[in-house]
Each structure stands twice: as structure tokens, then as C-alpha cells.
Amino acid sequence: MIRECDSAEVVVIGAGILGLLSGLMLAREGLQVVLVEQGKAGSEASWAGGGIVSPLYPWRYSTAVTALAHWSQDFYPQLGERLLAETGIDPQVHVTGLYWLDLEDEAEALAWARKFDRPLRPVSMEAVHAAVPPLGAGFSSAIFMANVANVRNPRLLQALRASLERMPNVRLIEQCEVTGFLREGERIVGVESSQGALRGENVVVTAGAWSGNLLAGLGLELPVKPMKGQMILFKCAEDFLPSMVMAKGRYAIPRRDGHILVGSTLEDVGFDKVPTEDALESLQASAYELLPALQEATVLKHWAGLRPGSPDGIPYIGAVAGAEGLWLNCGHFRNGLVLAPASCRLLTDLMQKREPLIDPEPYRPRLSARSA
Structure with a gap:
């Protein structure tokens, strides 16, 4: 519960991958951090995703996404090792490489790889079948990047939480819905919540798909x-x-x-996250086309999550003009886990007023007033 007159140097709204890692990086700077989560920490989109440490088609994204992705991909192995050493929980950063099959824009993909010096190359289907014996027979072309990893995102979230719980300057409040902001003039000085008011010198919104609803309360x-x-x-x-x-x-x-994960659908249906039979059948059909032997395997689980969709998949990272003390780290769409390390490091750099790791301008929140 929030105690009367509770306060912190930083209040983080949302405890998914962006909230947990933002909180951890800010706490390691010596700041007093409180994370407020409407449900259970790490139980929404961060848990529901596949954990590929790459955008699905990296060449189709802007250089703004590419810059965050490349820094994060290089950082993930050391993040996994440090969390394992600190908590005993292994996030399983697992380097397997990734084969893309029958691409229509293969030439663009290879041109992107040359431009950014990424180890993406064409391979013969004979070589692919030799390397991946269960692959189905209906594919005609492939490209491969050897250094792509996946991370076991539920374990990553558990490790981040465990690391935060070891820190005396961090507090996590769950089952606590933020209902509005505390404001003094043009400055945001905390949040109103279902458990009471919580003051903060800075407030960071990392609320995923719910971030837009929160900002609407400020008329943004x-x-x-x-x-x-x-x-x-x-x-x-x-x-x-x-x-x-x-x-x-x-x-x-x-x-x-x-365990083999197969995904995923992309549906614009609001906040509905009930799994559907149509999606199950579609995902099974894709699974059996990719890996026919899965027809003999049992579907252990079927679930849904809500990605924070944003224009062009470029996240909002930085201070909100006209609302001093309010910061955003949200809107990562399909790449929250991929981009999280660089996004949280960039946010920390900006909040600590030091030279940022990359140019922050593409991510600067430019928010308009909501129409009546």
C-alpha cells in the first residue's frame, strides 16, 4: 500500500520490461525509485512476446529503430550474465541465428546488411535443410543471420524483479492502478492511484499499451x-x-x-486479449508449414498479449514539453524487448543530464493537445 506522504525521486508507471529495466538503471545511479504496476509485474506484453533479440524484419525499420536495436543486441549477453550472477535466475540469452525464408524484399535486406555491416547472407535451401532438418519442404530461398539471439522473456522479467528487490532504494507496488497525475502549475509532482497519492520529483511512463490513456488525462x-x-x-x-x-x-x-514458440498474430481489437480459436488454427497452420513434425506435438499453451502500437514503431523516449518532471519510455510496438536496454539507457542518460548514448532527437515526445 502507498503510505500517506509517500515520495520518491523517480516514480515509474508500469513494470514490464521497460519499467523494470528503467527502474534498475535509475536505481543503479543511486536514485530512490518506486515502480507502480496496475497488475503483476512483468505479466503483460513483455511476458507474452517471443523474445527474439531483433526486429522481425530489421531492414524495414527506420534508422531510429536500428540504432536502438544494434546497441541492445550487443548489450544483451552481458545483461544476462550480470542478472544470473546477481539473482541466480538465468534469462537464457540463446544465440541460435535466424533464417528468413522466401522473402519478397531479399535484395533490400542484403543491401541493409551491407550498409550496417550486419552478418546477413544468402544460403542455399540445401544448406538450410542440412542445418534445420525439421524444416518443411515448400520453401525456395533463404537468408541467414548467425548472431541473432532469443531471450526467455519470463525469466528475464523474473531476474530483473529479483535484482530490483535486492536494492534498498527501490520499491515495487503491484495491483495499483495509476488514475491521474499530481500537478503543481506546469510541473508533474507525482501520481494519483487506487492506493492513494504518491509524490515524485520525476514521473516516468512505461505503461505499454495503456500509456496513451494515461497521457489523455493531461489533455495530451x-x-x-x-x-x-x-x-x-x-x-x-x-x-x-x-x-x-x-x-x-x-x-x-x-x-x-x-519448447518451441510459434507466433504471432497482429490484431487491432482494442484491449481485448482473449485467445481465439481462429488465431489458434492460423498459428497451427503456420507451425505445420514451417515444421511439419509439430503435427505430432501437443500445443501446450495458447495466449495473447497487447503490444503498444505506435506510428512506424518508433518509441517515445524523453521529457514531455509543458509538463516538467514527466518522462516517457513507451510505444515500442513489436520491439519492446529488443529495444529495451538502449531505450532505458537513453532515458537514464537524459534524466541524468549527460551525453546520451545515441542522438535522442528521433524519440523526443512531440505531443499535441487532445481534441475536445
């Missing part, structure tokens, strides 16, 4: 909305699938213990 238009995604999970032998594979917008991701 933040074009972030929920985009539903559904996935399914199979259990196979540990060595069943040695690499990630992707075709026609669907992917299969191997975990170290043999």
Missing part, C-alpha cells in the same frame, strides 16, 4: 494503442530445432529445453 494526444498478438507453445526434444526460422510473417523460436 499520445498515439499509442493496443495491438493484440497471439502465440502458441509446443514441447519437443531439446535438439529438435537448432535455429529460429521465419516465413510469411510467422516464426518459430527454440528454447534450450525444447
Whole structure:
């Protein structure tokens, strides 16, 4: 519960990957941090995603997304090692490489790789079938990037939470819905919540798909909305699938213990996150086309999450003009986990008024007033 006159140097709204990692980086700077989560920490989109440490089609994104992705990809191995050492929980940063099959824009992908010096190359289908024996027979071309990893996102979230809980300058308040902001003149000085008021010298919105609703309470238009995604999970032998594979917008991701994730849908249906039979059938069809042997495997789980959809997938990171003390780190769309380390480091740099790791201008919040 929030105690009367509670206050902190930083109040973080939302405890998904962006909130937990923002809180951790800010706390490591010595700041007093309180994280406020409307449900259970790490239980929304960050938990529901596949955990590929790359945008699905990185060459189709702007250089703003690419800059965050490349820094984060390089950072993930050391993040995983540090969290394991600190908490005993292994996020399983698992480098498998990724095969893209039958791309219509293969030439653009290879040109992007040359431009950014990424190890993406064409491979023969004979080589692909030799490397990935369970792959289906209906594909004609492939490109491969060897250094792409996936992370077991539920374990990453558990490790981040455990690391935060070890820090005396961090407090996590769950089952606590933020209902508005405390304001003194042009400055945001805290939040109103279902458990009472909480004052903060700075407030950071990392509320995923709910971020736009929060900013609406200040009369600001933040074009972030929920985009539903559904996935399914199979259990196979540990060595069943040695690499990630992707075709026609669907992917299969191997975990170290043999679990295979297949995803995902992209649905504009508001805040509905109920799994549907139509999506299950569509995902199964994609799974069986990619990996026919999965027809003999059982679907262990089928779930849905809500991505924070934003224009062009470029997140909002930085201070909000006209609302001093209010900061955003949200709107990462399909790439929240991929971009989280660089996004949270950039936010921390800006809040600490030091040279940022990359140019912050593409992510600067430019919010308009909501129309009546």
C-alpha cells in the first residue's frame, strides 16, 4: 500500500520490461525509485512476446529503430550474465541465428546488411535443410543471420524483479492502478492511484499499451494503442530445432529445453486479449508449414498479449514539453524487448543530464493537445 506522504525521486508507471529495466538503471545511479504496476509485474506484453533479440524484419525499420536495436543486441549477453550472477535466475540469452525464408524484399535486406555491416547472407535451401532438418519442404530461398539471439522473456522479467528487490532504494507496488497525475502549475509532482497519492520529483511512463490513456488525462494526444498478438507453445526434444526460422510473417523460436514458440498474430481489437480459436488454427497452420513434425506435438499453451502500437514503431523516449518532471519510455510496438536496454539507457542518460548514448532527437515526445 502507498503510505500517506509517500515520495520518491523517480516514480515509474508500469513494470514490464521497460519499467523494470528503467527502474534498475535509475536505481543503479543511486536514485530512490518506486515502480507502480496496475497488475503483476512483468505479466503483460513483455511476458507474452517471443523474445527474439531483433526486429522481425530489421531492414524495414527506420534508422531510429536500428540504432536502438544494434546497441541492445550487443548489450544483451552481458545483461544476462550480470542478472544470473546477481539473482541466480538465468534469462537464457540463446544465440541460435535466424533464417528468413522466401522473402519478397531479399535484395533490400542484403543491401541493409551491407550498409550496417550486419552478418546477413544468402544460403542455399540445401544448406538450410542440412542445418534445420525439421524444416518443411515448400520453401525456395533463404537468408541467414548467425548472431541473432532469443531471450526467455519470463525469466528475464523474473531476474530483473529479483535484482530490483535486492536494492534498498527501490520499491515495487503491484495491483495499483495509476488514475491521474499530481500537478503543481506546469510541473508533474507525482501520481494519483487506487492506493492513494504518491509524490515524485520525476514521473516516468512505461505503461505499454495503456500509456496513451494515461497521457489523455493531461489533455495530451499520445498515439499509442493496443495491438493484440497471439502465440502458441509446443514441447519437443531439446535438439529438435537448432535455429529460429521465419516465413510469411510467422516464426518459430527454440528454447534450450525444447519448447518451441510459434507466433504471432497482429490484431487491432482494442484491449481485448482473449485467445481465439481462429488465431489458434492460423498459428497451427503456420507451425505445420514451417515444421511439419509439430503435427505430432501437443500445443501446450495458447495466449495473447497487447503490444503498444505506435506510428512506424518508433518509441517515445524523453521529457514531455509543458509538463516538467514527466518522462516517457513507451510505444515500442513489436520491439519492446529488443529495444529495451538502449531505450532505458537513453532515458537514464537524459534524466541524468549527460551525453546520451545515441542522438535522442528521433524519440523526443512531440505531443499535441487532445481534441475536445
